Amino acid sequence: MSEEVKVFGAWGSPFSRRVELALKLKGVQYEYIEEDVYNNKSPLLLKYNPVHKKIPVLLHNGKPIAESLVILEYIEETWKGNPILPEDPYEKAMARFWARFLDEKCLPALWNAAWSPENEREKSVEEACDFLKTLASALKGKRFFGGDTVGLVDIAANFIGFWLRVLQEATGQELLSAEKFPDLVKWTNEFVSCSVVKESLPPRDRLLAFFKARVAGAMDAQTKASK
Structure with a gap:
Protein backbone atom coordinates (compact mmCIF):
# COMPACT_ATOMS: atom_id res chain seq x y z
CA MET A 1 0.00 0.00 0.00
CA TRP A 79 9.57 6.52 9.93
CA LYS A 80 12.21 4.88 12.11
CA GLY A 81 15.19 4.95 9.74
CA ASN A 82 17.88 7.64 10.10
CA PRO A 83 16.72 8.88 13.54
CA ILE A 84 16.78 12.60 14.26
CA LEU A 85 16.41 12.10 18.03
CA PRO A 86 18.88 10.21 20.26
CA GLU A 87 17.83 6.95 21.92
CA ASP A 88 19.01 7.95 25.38
CA PRO A 89 16.03 9.44 27.30
CA TYR A 90 18.07 12.28 28.80
CA GLU A 91 19.68 13.23 25.48
CA LYS A 92 16.26 13.06 23.84
CA ALA A 93 14.80 15.39 26.48
CA MET A 94 17.69 17.82 25.98
CA ALA A 95 17.16 17.86 22.22
CA ARG A 96 13.48 18.69 22.76
CA PHE A 97 14.48 21.40 25.25
CA TRP A 98 16.81 23.12 22.79
CA ALA A 99 14.35 22.85 19.90
CA ARG A 100 11.72 24.56 22.05
CA PHE A 101 14.27 27.16 23.20
CA LEU A 102 14.89 28.02 19.55
CA ASP A 103 11.20 28.55 18.77
CA GLU A 104 10.15 30.25 21.99
CA LYS A 105 13.20 32.41 22.76
CA CYS A 106 15.94 32.51 20.14
CA LEU A 107 14.13 32.98 16.82
CA PRO A 108 11.67 35.65 18.01
CA ALA A 109 14.56 37.63 19.53
CA LEU A 110 16.65 37.39 16.34
CA TRP A 111 13.72 38.44 14.17
CA ASN A 112 12.92 41.33 16.49
CA ALA A 113 16.55 42.49 16.54
CA ALA A 114 16.78 42.43 12.74
CA TRP A 115 13.69 44.60 12.28
CA SER A 116 13.73 46.74 15.44
CA PRO A 117 13.59 50.55 15.08
CA GLU A 118 16.81 52.40 15.75
CA ASN A 119 15.82 53.63 19.21
CA GLU A 120 15.18 50.02 20.37
CA ARG A 121 17.95 48.33 18.41
CA GLU A 122 20.73 48.20 20.99
CA LYS A 123 18.57 46.47 23.58
CA SER A 124 17.03 43.98 21.13
CA VAL A 125 20.42 43.12 19.60
CA GLU A 126 21.87 42.52 23.06
CA GLU A 127 19.00 40.19 23.94
CA ALA A 128 19.36 38.26 20.66
CA CYS A 129 23.10 37.85 21.17
CA ASP A 130 22.54 36.54 24.70
CA PHE A 131 20.26 33.84 23.28
CA LEU A 132 22.83 32.98 20.59
CA LYS A 133 25.48 32.65 23.29
CA THR A 134 23.21 30.27 25.23
CA LEU A 135 22.51 28.24 22.11
CA ALA A 136 26.22 28.02 21.27
CA SER A 137 26.83 26.41 24.65
CA ALA A 138 24.73 23.41 23.51
CA LEU A 139 27.21 22.58 20.74
CA LYS A 140 30.00 21.66 23.20
CA GLY A 141 32.54 21.29 20.41
CA LYS A 142 30.40 18.85 18.41
CA ARG A 143 30.05 18.97 14.63
CA PHE A 144 26.26 19.20 14.90
CA PHE A 145 23.90 19.70 17.82
CA GLY A 146 22.97 16.06 17.23
CA GLY A 147 26.61 14.91 17.35
CA ASP A 148 28.08 13.59 14.10
CA THR A 149 24.81 13.78 12.17
CA VAL A 150 22.04 16.31 11.64
CA GLY A 151 19.36 15.91 14.31
CA LEU A 152 16.25 17.60 15.66
CA VAL A 153 18.04 20.67 17.06
CA ASP A 154 20.00 21.22 13.83
CA ILE A 155 16.77 21.06 11.85
CA ALA A 156 15.06 23.45 14.28
CA ALA A 157 18.05 25.83 14.00
CA ASN A 158 17.87 25.99 10.19
CA PHE A 159 16.91 29.69 10.38
CA ILE A 160 20.26 30.43 12.07
CA GLY A 161 22.08 28.10 9.68
CA PHE A 162 20.91 29.87 6.53
CA TRP A 163 18.19 32.54 6.79
CA LEU A 164 19.97 34.69 9.38
CA ARG A 165 22.99 35.45 7.21
CA VAL A 166 20.75 36.44 4.29
CA LEU A 167 18.64 38.60 6.62
CA GLN A 168 21.81 40.25 7.97
CA GLU A 169 22.88 41.13 4.44
CA ALA A 170 19.48 42.66 3.68
CA THR A 171 19.21 44.71 6.88
CA GLY A 172 22.88 45.53 7.46
CA GLN A 173 22.53 44.19 11.01
CA GLU A 174 25.26 41.76 12.08
CA LEU A 175 24.08 39.46 14.83
CA LEU A 176 26.00 36.29 14.04
CA SER A 177 29.73 36.81 13.44
CA ALA A 178 32.78 34.53 13.57
CA GLU A 179 34.38 36.88 16.11
CA LYS A 180 31.48 36.66 18.57
CA PHE A 181 30.28 33.12 17.90
CA PRO A 182 33.01 31.00 16.29
CA ASP A 183 31.37 27.66 17.19
CA LEU A 184 27.99 28.69 15.82
CA VAL A 185 29.47 30.03 12.58
CA LYS A 186 31.45 26.81 12.16
CA TRP A 187 28.20 24.89 12.68
CA THR A 188 26.37 26.98 10.06
CA ASN A 189 29.10 26.18 7.53
CA GLU A 190 28.88 22.45 8.32
CA PHE A 191 25.08 22.53 8.19
CA VAL A 192 24.68 24.23 4.80
CA SER A 193 27.44 22.04 3.33
CA CYS A 194 25.34 18.89 3.79
CA SER A 195 23.90 17.87 0.43
CA VAL A 196 20.51 16.93 1.90
CA VAL A 197 20.34 20.31 3.67
CA LYS A 198 21.15 22.16 0.44
CA GLU A 199 18.16 20.48 -1.19
CA SER A 200 15.94 21.85 1.59
CA LEU A 201 16.96 25.51 1.39
CA PRO A 202 15.30 28.28 -0.64
CA PRO A 203 17.24 30.03 -3.45
CA ARG A 204 19.52 32.55 -1.75
CA ASP A 205 19.06 35.30 -4.35
CA ARG A 206 15.28 35.07 -4.14
CA LEU A 207 15.33 35.14 -0.34
CA LEU A 208 17.67 38.14 -0.32
CA ALA A 209 15.39 40.00 -2.74
CA PHE A 210 12.39 39.17 -0.54
CA PHE A 211 14.10 40.52 2.60
CA LYS A 212 15.36 43.64 0.77
CA ALA A 213 11.82 44.36 -0.39
CA ARG A 214 10.63 44.10 3.22
CA VAL A 215 13.41 46.45 4.34
CA ALA A 216 12.37 48.98 1.68
CA GLY A 217 8.72 48.61 2.71
CA ALA A 218 9.57 49.17 6.37
CA MET A 219 11.61 52.28 5.52
CA ASP A 220 8.75 53.70 3.44
CA ALA A 221 6.35 53.10 6.32
CA GLN A 222 8.69 54.86 8.75
CA THR A 223 9.10 57.83 6.39
CA LYS A 224 5.34 58.22 5.97
CA ALA A 225 4.82 57.94 9.73
CA SER A 226 7.33 60.73 10.42
CA LYS A 227 5.88 63.23 7.97
Whole structure:
Protein backbone atom coordinates (compact mmCIF):
# COMPACT_ATOMS: atom_id res chain seq x y z
CA MET A 1 0.00 0.00 0.00
CA SER A 2 1.46 3.33 -1.06
CA GLU A 3 1.56 6.14 1.47
CA GLU A 4 0.17 9.59 0.80
CA VAL A 5 2.50 12.23 2.18
CA LYS A 6 1.92 15.91 1.41
CA VAL A 7 3.56 19.04 2.76
CA PHE A 8 1.75 22.38 2.66
CA GLY A 9 4.44 25.03 2.90
CA ALA A 10 5.86 28.31 1.64
CA TRP A 11 9.09 28.55 -0.35
CA GLY A 12 10.81 31.01 2.01
CA SER A 13 9.59 29.59 5.32
CA PRO A 14 12.22 27.97 7.55
CA PHE A 15 9.40 26.13 9.30
CA SER A 16 8.08 24.27 6.27
CA ARG A 17 11.67 23.71 5.09
CA ARG A 18 12.28 21.93 8.41
CA VAL A 19 9.60 19.41 7.53
CA GLU A 20 11.02 18.86 4.06
CA LEU A 21 14.52 18.35 5.47
CA ALA A 22 13.31 15.76 7.98
CA LEU A 23 11.43 13.84 5.27
CA LYS A 24 14.49 13.95 3.00
CA LEU A 25 16.73 12.67 5.81
CA LYS A 26 14.30 9.79 6.30
CA GLY A 27 14.08 9.08 2.57
CA VAL A 28 10.31 9.66 2.53
CA GLN A 29 8.73 10.61 -0.79
CA TYR A 30 6.24 13.48 -0.53
CA GLU A 31 4.24 15.93 -2.59
CA TYR A 32 4.91 19.61 -1.90
CA ILE A 33 2.08 22.14 -2.13
CA GLU A 34 3.05 25.83 -2.18
CA GLU A 35 0.78 28.16 -0.21
CA ASP A 36 0.35 31.91 -0.62
CA VAL A 37 0.38 32.59 3.10
CA TYR A 38 0.19 36.39 2.78
CA ASN A 39 -2.64 36.92 0.31
CA ASN A 40 -4.55 33.78 -0.53
CA LYS A 41 -4.48 30.77 1.80
CA SER A 42 -6.02 27.75 0.12
CA PRO A 43 -9.28 26.15 1.33
CA LEU A 44 -7.29 22.95 1.94
CA LEU A 45 -4.84 24.70 4.28
CA LEU A 46 -7.72 26.25 6.23
CA LYS A 47 -9.41 22.86 6.36
CA TYR A 48 -6.34 20.99 7.59
CA ASN A 49 -5.14 23.64 10.04
CA PRO A 50 -8.30 25.42 11.20
CA VAL A 51 -6.77 26.41 14.55
CA HIS A 52 -3.68 28.38 13.45
CA LYS A 53 -4.38 28.65 9.69
CA LYS A 54 -0.61 28.49 9.11
CA ILE A 55 1.97 26.43 7.28
CA PRO A 56 3.49 23.93 7.57
CA VAL A 57 0.95 21.15 7.54
CA LEU A 58 1.91 17.52 6.99
CA LEU A 59 -0.83 15.36 5.50
CA HIS A 60 -0.18 11.65 6.03
CA ASN A 61 -2.76 9.27 4.58
CA GLY A 62 -5.42 11.95 4.94
CA LYS A 63 -4.50 12.89 8.52
CA PRO A 64 -3.22 16.46 9.03
CA ILE A 65 -0.51 17.41 11.53
CA ALA A 66 0.34 21.07 12.18
CA GLU A 67 3.19 22.97 13.87
CA SER A 68 6.71 22.19 12.65
CA LEU A 69 8.16 20.77 15.90
CA VAL A 70 5.11 18.56 16.37
CA ILE A 71 5.46 17.40 12.75
CA LEU A 72 9.15 16.59 13.26
CA GLU A 73 8.28 14.41 16.25
CA TYR A 74 5.58 12.69 14.21
CA ILE A 75 8.01 12.04 11.35
CA GLU A 76 10.53 10.58 13.81
CA GLU A 77 7.96 8.20 15.32
CA THR A 78 6.43 7.19 11.98
CA TRP A 79 9.57 6.52 9.93
CA LYS A 80 12.21 4.88 12.11
CA GLY A 81 15.19 4.95 9.74
CA ASN A 82 17.88 7.64 10.10
CA PRO A 83 16.72 8.88 13.54
CA ILE A 84 16.78 12.60 14.26
CA LEU A 85 16.41 12.10 18.03
CA PRO A 86 18.88 10.21 20.26
CA GLU A 87 17.83 6.95 21.92
CA ASP A 88 19.01 7.95 25.38
CA PRO A 89 16.03 9.44 27.30
CA TYR A 90 18.07 12.28 28.80
CA GLU A 91 19.68 13.23 25.48
CA LYS A 92 16.26 13.06 23.84
CA ALA A 93 14.80 15.39 26.48
CA MET A 94 17.69 17.82 25.98
CA ALA A 95 17.16 17.86 22.22
CA ARG A 96 13.48 18.69 22.76
CA PHE A 97 14.48 21.40 25.25
CA TRP A 98 16.81 23.12 22.79
CA ALA A 99 14.35 22.85 19.90
CA ARG A 100 11.72 24.56 22.05
CA PHE A 101 14.27 27.16 23.20
CA LEU A 102 14.89 28.02 19.55
CA ASP A 103 11.20 28.55 18.77
CA GLU A 104 10.15 30.25 21.99
CA LYS A 105 13.20 32.41 22.76
CA CYS A 106 15.94 32.51 20.14
CA LEU A 107 14.13 32.98 16.82
CA PRO A 108 11.67 35.65 18.01
CA ALA A 109 14.56 37.63 19.53
CA LEU A 110 16.65 37.39 16.34
CA TRP A 111 13.72 38.44 14.17
CA ASN A 112 12.92 41.33 16.49
CA ALA A 113 16.55 42.49 16.54
CA ALA A 114 16.78 42.43 12.74
CA TRP A 115 13.69 44.60 12.28
CA SER A 116 13.73 46.74 15.44
CA PRO A 117 13.59 50.55 15.08
CA GLU A 118 16.81 52.40 15.75
CA ASN A 119 15.82 53.63 19.21
CA GLU A 120 15.18 50.02 20.37
CA ARG A 121 17.95 48.33 18.41
CA GLU A 122 20.73 48.20 20.99
CA LYS A 123 18.57 46.47 23.58
CA SER A 124 17.03 43.98 21.13
CA VAL A 125 20.42 43.12 19.60
CA GLU A 126 21.87 42.52 23.06
CA GLU A 127 19.00 40.19 23.94
CA ALA A 128 19.36 38.26 20.66
CA CYS A 129 23.10 37.85 21.17
CA ASP A 130 22.54 36.54 24.70
CA PHE A 131 20.26 33.84 23.28
CA LEU A 132 22.83 32.98 20.59
CA LYS A 133 25.48 32.65 23.29
CA THR A 134 23.21 30.27 25.23
CA LEU A 135 22.51 28.24 22.11
CA ALA A 136 26.22 28.02 21.27
CA SER A 137 26.83 26.41 24.65
CA ALA A 138 24.73 23.41 23.51
CA LEU A 139 27.21 22.58 20.74
CA LYS A 140 30.00 21.66 23.20
CA GLY A 141 32.54 21.29 20.41
CA LYS A 142 30.40 18.85 18.41
CA ARG A 143 30.05 18.97 14.63
CA PHE A 144 26.26 19.20 14.90
CA PHE A 145 23.90 19.70 17.82
CA GLY A 146 22.97 16.06 17.23
CA GLY A 147 26.61 14.91 17.35
CA ASP A 148 28.08 13.59 14.10
CA THR A 149 24.81 13.78 12.17
CA VAL A 150 22.04 16.31 11.64
CA GLY A 151 19.36 15.91 14.31
CA LEU A 152 16.25 17.60 15.66
CA VAL A 153 18.04 20.67 17.06
CA ASP A 154 20.00 21.22 13.83
CA ILE A 155 16.77 21.06 11.85
CA ALA A 156 15.06 23.45 14.28
CA ALA A 157 18.05 25.83 14.00
CA ASN A 158 17.87 25.99 10.19
CA PHE A 159 16.91 29.69 10.38
CA ILE A 160 20.26 30.43 12.07
CA GLY A 161 22.08 28.10 9.68
CA PHE A 162 20.91 29.87 6.53
CA TRP A 163 18.19 32.54 6.79
CA LEU A 164 19.97 34.69 9.38
CA ARG A 165 22.99 35.45 7.21
CA VAL A 166 20.75 36.44 4.29
CA LEU A 167 18.64 38.60 6.62
CA GLN A 168 21.81 40.25 7.97
CA GLU A 169 22.88 41.13 4.44
CA ALA A 170 19.48 42.66 3.68
CA THR A 171 19.21 44.71 6.88
CA GLY A 172 22.88 45.53 7.46
CA GLN A 173 22.53 44.19 11.01
CA GLU A 174 25.26 41.76 12.08
CA LEU A 175 24.08 39.46 14.83
CA LEU A 176 26.00 36.29 14.04
CA SER A 177 29.73 36.81 13.44
CA ALA A 178 32.78 34.53 13.57
CA GLU A 179 34.38 36.88 16.11
CA LYS A 180 31.48 36.66 18.57
CA PHE A 181 30.28 33.12 17.90
CA PRO A 182 33.01 31.00 16.29
CA ASP A 183 31.37 27.66 17.19
CA LEU A 184 27.99 28.69 15.82
CA VAL A 185 29.47 30.03 12.58
CA LYS A 186 31.45 26.81 12.16
CA TRP A 187 28.20 24.89 12.68
CA THR A 188 26.37 26.98 10.06
CA ASN A 189 29.10 26.18 7.53
CA GLU A 190 28.88 22.45 8.32
CA PHE A 191 25.08 22.53 8.19
CA VAL A 192 24.68 24.23 4.80
CA SER A 193 27.44 22.04 3.33
CA CYS A 194 25.34 18.89 3.79
CA SER A 195 23.90 17.87 0.43
CA VAL A 196 20.51 16.93 1.90
CA VAL A 197 20.34 20.31 3.67
CA LYS A 198 21.15 22.16 0.44
CA GLU A 199 18.16 20.48 -1.19
CA SER A 200 15.94 21.85 1.59
CA LEU A 201 16.96 25.51 1.39
CA PRO A 202 15.30 28.28 -0.64
CA PRO A 203 17.24 30.03 -3.45
CA ARG A 204 19.52 32.55 -1.75
CA ASP A 205 19.06 35.30 -4.35
CA ARG A 206 15.28 35.07 -4.14
CA LEU A 207 15.33 35.14 -0.34
CA LEU A 208 17.67 38.14 -0.32
CA ALA A 209 15.39 40.00 -2.74
CA PHE A 210 12.39 39.17 -0.54
CA PHE A 211 14.10 40.52 2.60
CA LYS A 212 15.36 43.64 0.77
CA ALA A 213 11.82 44.36 -0.39
CA ARG A 214 10.63 44.10 3.22
CA VAL A 215 13.41 46.45 4.34
CA ALA A 216 12.37 48.98 1.68
CA GLY A 217 8.72 48.61 2.71
CA ALA A 218 9.57 49.17 6.37
CA MET A 219 11.61 52.28 5.52
CA ASP A 220 8.75 53.70 3.44
CA ALA A 221 6.35 53.10 6.32
CA GLN A 222 8.69 54.86 8.75
CA THR A 223 9.10 57.83 6.39
CA LYS A 224 5.34 58.22 5.97
CA ALA A 225 4.82 57.94 9.73
CA SER A 226 7.33 60.73 10.42
CA LYS A 227 5.88 63.23 7.97
